[in-house]
Amino acid sequence: MSAVDTAARSGRAPSRLASGKVVRTESKRTKTATPRHKRASVTLGILMTLMLLYCLVPLWWLVVNSTKTMDSLYNSFAFWFSGEFALFQNIVETFTYKDGIFLRWLGNTLLYVVIGAGGATLLATLAGYGLAKYNFPGRKWVFAIILGAMAIPASALAVPQFLLFSGLGLTNTPWSVIIPSMVSAFGLYLVWVYAREAIPDELLEAARLDGAGEIRIFFVIALRQLAPALITVLMFTVVATWNNYFLPLIMLSDAQWYPLPVGLAQWAAQSSAIGGQAVPNLVITGSLLTVIPISAAFLYLQRYWQSGLTAGSVK
Amino acid sequence: MTVAHVHPQQPAGVSTETYASVAVTGAARSGGRRKRVRRNWSGWWFVGPFMLVFGLVFVAPLLYAMYLSFFRETLVGGNSFVGLENYAKAMVDPKFWEAMLRVSIFLLVQVPIMLGLALFAALALDSARLRWVPFYRLSIFLPYAVPGVVAVMIWGYMYGSQFGLVADINRFFGVELPSPLAENFILLSIGNIVTWEFVGYNMLIFFSALKAVPQELYEAAEIDGAGTFRTIFSIKLPSIRGAMVIATIFSVIGSFQLFNEPSILQTIAPNSITTYFTPNLYAFNLSFAGSQFNYAAAIAIVSGVITMVVAYLVQLAGEKNEKKA
Numbered sequence: 273m274s275a276v277d278t279a280a281r282s283g284r285a286p287s288r289l290a291s292g293k294v295v296r297t298e299s300k301r302t303k304t305a306t307p308r309h310k311r312a313s314v315t316l317g318i319l320m321t322l323m324l325l326y327c328l329v330p331l332w333w334l335v336v337n338s339t340k341t342m343d344s345l346y347n348s349f350a351f352w353f354s355g356e357f358a359l360f361q362n363i364v365e366t367f368t369y370k371d372g373i374f375l376r377w378l379g380n381t382l383l384y385v386v387i388g389a390g391g392a393t394l395l396a397t398l399a400g401y402g403l404a405k406y407n408f409p410g411r412k413w414v415f416a417i418i419l420g421a422m423a424i425p426a427s428a429l430a431v432p433q434f435l436l437f438s439g440l441g442l443t444n445t446p447w448s449v450i451i452p453s454m455v456s457a458f459g460l461y462l463v464w465v466y467a468r469e470a471i472p473d474e475l476l477e478a479a480r481l482d483g484a485g486e487i488r489i490f491f492v493i494a495l496r497q498l499a500p501a502l503i504t505v506l507m508f509t510v511v512a513t514w515n516n517y518f519l520p521l522i523m524l525s526d527a528q529w530y531p532l533p534v535g536l537a538q539w540a541a542q543s544s545a546i547g548g549q550a551v552p553n554l555v556i557t558g559s560l561l562t563v564i565p566i567s568a569a570f571l572y573l574q575r576y577w578q579s580g581l582t583a584g585s586v587k
Numbered sequence: 588m589t590v591a592h593v594h595p596q597q598p599a600g601v602s603t604e605t606y607a608s609v610a611v612t613g614a615a616r617s618g619g620r621r622k623r624v625r626r627n628w629s630g631w632w633f634v635g636p637f638m639l640v641f642g643l644v645f646v647a648p649l650l651y652a653m654y655l656s657f658f659r660e661t662l663v664g665g666n667s668f669v670g671l672e673n674y675a676k677a678m679v680d681p682k683f684w685e686a687m688l689r690v691s692i693f694l695l696v697q698v699p700i701m702l703g704l705a706l707f708a709a710l711a712l713d714s715a716r717l718r719w720v721p722f723y724r725l726s727i728f729l730p731y732a733v734p735g736v737v738a739v740m741i742w743g744y745m746y747g748s749q750f751g752l753v754a755d756i757n758r759f760f761g762v763e764l765p766s767p768l769a770e771n772f773i774l775l776s777i778g779n780i781v782t783w784e785f786v787g788y789n790m791l792i793f794f795s796a797l798k799a800v801p802q803e804l805y806e807a808a809e810i811d812g813a814g815t816f817r818t819i820f821s822i823k824l825p826s827i828r829g830a831m832v833i834a835t836i837f838s839v840i841g842s843f844q845l846f847n848e849p850s851i852l853q854t855i856a857p858n859s860i861t862t863y864f865t866p867n868l869y870a871f872n873l874s875f876a877g878s879q880f881n882y883a884a885a886i887a888i889v890s891g892v893i894t895m896v897v898a899y900l901v902q903l904a905g906e907k908n909e910k911k912a
Contacts, residue, residue, distance in 0.1 A: 313716040327727045330741045395637040402633025407626045428891035431874045432652035452644045515734035533736035541854040559737040570732035
């Protein structure tokens, strides 16, 4: 039970300042407040537990099977440990297979996430704030274009994106993955909705009267107010970039630049190809190593989503 | 998708639906907007960088795809303008329509099941009749963070007859279950993977929207003597309609774009998944295996247009129900 959940139950939503300090603000919506707590329903508990099992069993399978040797993989019950505990041996093998390419993939993934998701969050925050708080020529067009783009299936553009980037000589470089990752129309939308509510125009006007420049106002005043929305956008873009498969698959031909998902898919394909070396134990262990960091980051960031976008109101 | 958040400061009379429909139609209604600051160019400092990258990644490829779709590579190596020929070809291409039909079937079966489960879970979390809410919420949401590739591999192994669930059941009971990877079952198996990946994400959209329902409504319902189900159907569901429309639209777009799951399963079930299993897979294979970039661009545009039309119809249906209610 985290502080956030406790707060949510008592109808108070914490918001986090840019300084990292959590402040509690009384929120007007006190739902799920304690008085509404009724008797726990057994039926509901059973049904939800079934759903929970459905969601967790595949991950359990992954954990269990990354501890098995190749031999026990094929000859043991799939949902319980068996044979010698080979997890560390598998991890070592994963990192040393093919001259340690897995480590290189991990580094690539981190690079794409830090620059791609970080850039996406920064651009979306700037633009969402600009759309919410400024009246500039062409504003309506910007809206129309972005909202139109949100409705276009991203993958319909994948092939022309590839051809265009290839014309620019960017394919098979990290840029071909990073630049497309830097656009998050959904993130922009989130920040725009949030900024309209969370930043009072009076505050900006007051700062302007004090002679602060627009850029400074953004970084000193607005950014703090936008922190919850920013973290939410960061969570989505980090998960999306870490898990991205289609885009790098198209853009990259050299395995040296692969991110983890593309690399793992290649190992799996090699395992089932005729004449290829079967390495299911490495695919499974590599998958586990891919899931752990993103799950940890995700679990750390997700609590802001609950409170994040309904908090931050101003009186 | 947290579009459907109602904000504490939301002016009276602006419904969640308004926020949601702004997202989709772009019909920005004046949601109690405060007086704007004077009109000047300084907003471009903030919007400019995004638009620059957006132009390169989104607008330019879109225009380029349109351009490509009107041409054809000739054997001599030149480009010749062929007008709508690629589109005419797509219109009568049985492979393309088979793929379209397949994702449509997928959409009609998988999306309602997934959203139904997500809605049930969200209502359960919100019911105040469940203990350990944060634990359930997190566990069900967790698969969303698992890379699609890894999700497909885990399920692929579990479906497999070598090591996995199916293999164990067969061994234990001495039966021969039909393989989930067989041609007749592969679509169901993919549906299951997609459901597993996204049910928690949709649950959280619904749950966030439920959190924003004003407490007064529940108090009023209680005074009127409404029971649990009455409250769900008369208050909770109408209040989160916006979130439901948004979730449906995103799931519809996702279904039309199916790529990761079939493309990775193809390596372990090559006989069940053709190169034109989904429109996206077809466009991909046309380009990268067949080098038919012009035709692939036309296919991508046609499926993009169909997707947008269907998404728009979902939006319209959502609005129509709103008027009825």
